[in-house]
Amino acid sequence: xxxxxxxxxxxxxxxxxxxxxxxxxxxxxxxxxxxxxxxxxxxxxxxxxxxxxxxxxxxxxxxxxxxxxxxxxxxxxxxxxxxxxxxxxxxxxxxxxxxxxxxxxxxxxxxxxxxxxxxxxxxxxxxxxxxxxxxxxxxxxxxxxxxxxxxxxxxxxxxxxxxxxxxxxxxxxxxxxxxxxxxxxxxxxxxxxxxxxxxxxxxxxxxxxxxxxxxxxxxxxxxxxxxxxxxxxxxxxx
Numbered sequence: 001x002x003x004x005x006x007x008x009x010x011x012x013x014x015x016x017x018x019x020x021x022x023x024x025x026x027x028x029x030x031x032x033x034x035x036x037x038x039x040x041x042x043x044x045x046x047x048x049x050x051x052x053x054x055x056x057x058x059x060x061x062x063x064x065x066x067x068x069x070x071x072x073x074x075x076x077x078x079x080x081x082x083x084x085x086x087x088x089x090x091x092x093x094x095x096x097x098x099x100x101x102x103x104x105x106x107x108x109x110x111x112x113x114x115x116x117x118x119x120x121x122x123x124x125x126x127x128x129x130x131x132x133x134x135x136x137x138x139x140x141x142x143x144x145x146x147x148x149x150x151x152x153x154x155x156x157x158x159x160x161x162x163x164x165x166x167x168x169x170x171x172x173x174x175x176x177x178x179x180x181x182x183x184x185x186x187x188x189x190x191x192x193x194x195x196x197x198x199x200x201x202x203x204x205x206x207x208x209x210x211x212x213x214x215x216x217x218x219x220x221x222x223x224x225x226x227x228x229x230x231x232x233x234x235x236x237x238x
Contacts, residue, residue, distance in 0.1 A: 005035060005177050013163060013175035013225040014125075018136055018236040028140030030236065032133030035177055036123035041133035043141035046112045060108030060155075062138065064095035064115040066130060072119045091127045094200065098131045098160055098191045099138055101199050107155035113141055124178040128162035128189055132229050135160045136236050159194035161229035165218040167210055174221040186210045190222035194230045 006014060014035030023029040028043030049061050066088055068077040080088060095117060115137060117130035138156075145151040166176045166184035173180060181187060188203040203215070 004173070004180070010171055010173045011221050011224065013228060014177065016132075016229060016232045018133060018232050020136060020140060020236045026137070026141070027144045028137035028142075030133045030136045030140070031120075032129050032136070034123075034125050034129045034132075034175065036121060037125050037129050037177075038119070038121040039126060039129045039133055040118045040120055041130060041137040042116045043134075043137040044114045044116070045141055045145065046114065047110075049110055049112050057106075058110045059105040060103075060110060061105065061112045062096065062100045062103050062108075062115070063112065064092050064099065064117060064130075064134060066091045066095060066117045066119075066127070068119045068122060068126070072122045091130070094127060094189075094191075094202070095130050095134055098162065098199055099134055102135075102156055102158045102160050102193060103138075104155040104157060107151065107153050108142075109151060111145075111150075113138060122178065124176050124181045125164045128164050128191075131160060131162040131191060132233070136233055139237065158197070159230055159233055160191065160199065161194075161226050161233065162189060162191040163222050163225045163229065164189050165222050167208075167214060167218070172214065172217050172221060174225045186214070186218075188215075188218050188222075190219065190226070192223065192226050196223065 017033040019031040022031040026042035027045050030041050032039050053061055070076045115134045117134055119126045164176050165174050165188045167186035168183050185207040186205050191200040192198055
């Protein structure tokens with residue numbers, strides 16, 4: 001395989017930049033950049049919960065919405081106005097599950113935090129960027145609620161970040177860009193906590209099957225790459 005974007009090695013993720021408080025109106029907002037991929041993540045708070053959660057003794061909820069803006073891809077992406085595509089629904093659920101897993105809903109109180117993840121520019125790894133940036137937006141919103149004395153105890157149990165890994169011509173690569181993803185025999189998305197716990201592993205052998213040793217190597221590369229992501233998250237808060 002030819003030289004990767006940014007001259008990276010197989011085990012080297014793309015440069016990650018997280019800009020907190022990117023917008024002034026949401027309670028939490030960040031612009032997250034993984035190489036050429038850029039995702040705007042905002043966290044909004046509603047002082048209510050979905051109808052199906054009413055009567056759950058003060059528990060809150062965290063959910064997510066995801067969209068590709070029309071100019072984010074090479075060919076214009078149509079806006080999804082009424083019926084979301086299966087891909088969009090699957091990504092929204094992934095982001096929501098990942099972030100809910102580290103939140104104590106009882107400590108959050110009877111309110112909903114909505115994460116909106118809008119892809120401004122897509123070059124692979126948009127869902128993993130949305131999770132990594134979404135966590136920062138979520139934490140900023142929770143910190144704002146604490147300052148407003150709406151929450152007494154921080155409901156966050158851990159940090160969350162995600163990265164993609166893949167196999168191309170028997171070689172394992174971390175953090176695939178769009179062109180690498182198109183060539184990949186195996187595509188894997190790894191969601192992990194800062195304490196090293198796996199939250200979700202989405203893997204598909206798109207062209208060739210993979211074995212346990214390759215899976216272990218992919219998880220190891222993902223874990224190493226995510227250490228850098230957690231460092232960048234902490235730097236954003238600082």
